[in-house]
Amino acid sequence: MSSELMSRIIPCLDVDNGRVVKGTQFVELRDMGDPVELAIEYEQQGADELVFLDISASHEKRPTALKTVTRIAEHLSIPFTVGGGLKKLEDVKSFLDAGADKVALNTTAIYSPEIIDQVAHAYGSQCIVVAIDIKQEQQQRAIYSHGGRTKTDKEFTQWSHEVAERGAGEILLTAMHKDGTGSGFDCDLIDEISALNIQVIASGGAKSEQDFLTAFNAGYDACLAAGMFHSGDYKIQEIKSYLKSQGVNVRI
Secondary structure (H helix, E strand, C coil), X not given: CCCCCCCEEEEEEEEECCEEEEEECCEEEEEEECHHHHHHHHHHHCCCCEEEEECCCCCXXXXXXXXXXXXXXXXXXXXXXXXXXXXXXXXXXXXXXXXXXXXXXXXXXXXXXXXXXXXXXXXXXXXXEEEEEEEEECCEXXXXXXXXXXXXXXXXXXXXXXXXXXXXXXXXXXXXXXXXXXXXXXXXXXXXXXXXXXXXXXXXXXXXXXHHHHHHHHCCCEEEECHHHHCCCCXXXXXXXXXXXXXXXXXX
């Protein structure tokens, strides 16, 4: 991680049928509120960025909700990433035009990786985040598509290198086996791709400010969390104050 770059904290809005939801390991979803209200709240709390993921869009083969994205973007001044169901360059353009600053691609990137090159060429690497959903299964790390529903034959290190080479600006690395468990981020994963010239966002497992500190010390550039913020257990500024006291370079 480059020393002059600030460590970022990013709340995630997992949206299903227009409502923010949260589950454990991508199942048993609970309603957590209205996405526009939560977006406004998190910016006021000091979020560095916001991620909006339509978690059932790819599985249900439908586009992400443009109207909701437009409503959120109207209220935000921080960078805003949108993902879920984006299939072609025209979809990407629609969401950037609607106010998103970046797009997150997962399923489409896996099955049509040339879209990474296309988006990077058309809009710049800073616009494209490739989401990698990974699950520890016995001695294997499996990569999933379609919102964690479909196991693929992708190999983690090789796919991460390809994503970087094709021009993605960031990898959103979600450890499915950690998601919603409160057992901390998977810091072993960053070791395997730390040599890549790409920003890496940790996702899955955050429960306390210590989890963020551990992840940043391990080499992650940003940390994404959902449940611990939606529940109100922690305010973003609390986490940042703690990190600042521990010597982490964060925006207060």
